[in-house]
Amino acid sequence: MAQPRVVTIHYTLTNDQGDELDSSRGDDRQPLSYLEGAQNIIGGLESALNDKTAGDKVKVSVAPADGYGEVNEELVQPVPRSAFEGVDTIEPGMQFQAQTPGGPQVVRVVEVSEETVTIDANHPLAGETLHFDVEVVEVREPSDEEKEHGHVH
Known part of the structure; x- marks a missing residue:
């Protein structure tokens, strides 16, 4: 495997309707x-940027399976x-951090009644096809500390 790189990008994320999400x-x-190979960004976007260099511009559509997954009912x-x-x-819309057997997890309130609160622990972008408009700003070698820690400093 090639030496991981630190890749710096500018991006705009939209959904299928063209609404800007981020x-x-x-x-x-x-x-x-982000540090390549360290799961710092969603896999579908990272794989599309693997061979890109500074100055490259790319539009990438990431299916739910390569993004935040499908909605799990x-x-x-x-x-x-x-x-x-x-x-x-x-x-509805409020977010809380819940303690689960797998550790803390953010849940979103979707419905409220007198007796119950229906929560959704799916990522807010689960089930969405994500459209990225990306410009690679810089590509560089990671420091030893960045490689050891698994993220960019």
Whole structure:
């Protein structure tokens, strides 16, 4: 396998409807840097950028399987309202960190009734085809510390 690189990109992410979901472009934004092979970004985007060099521009569509996965209906479930003890107002769209057997996980409230709160532990972009408009800003060798830690410093 080739030596991993640190790749710095500017990107704009849109969904199938063309709505902008995220971007590194803008006055107060910084480009995104990642260490290849360290799962710092979604696999479908990383694989499309593997052979790119500074100055390259690419448009990439990433299917759910190579992005945040398909929606898993088992991750949408009702929990007793008492699980939100101390929270006065619970509304759809709110996010909470839940303790699960696999560790902390962010869940999103999708429905609220008197007795239950339906939560969704899927990533908010699960099931979405993601469209990236990317410009590679810089490519460089990682430092020993970056390779050891598995992320860019």
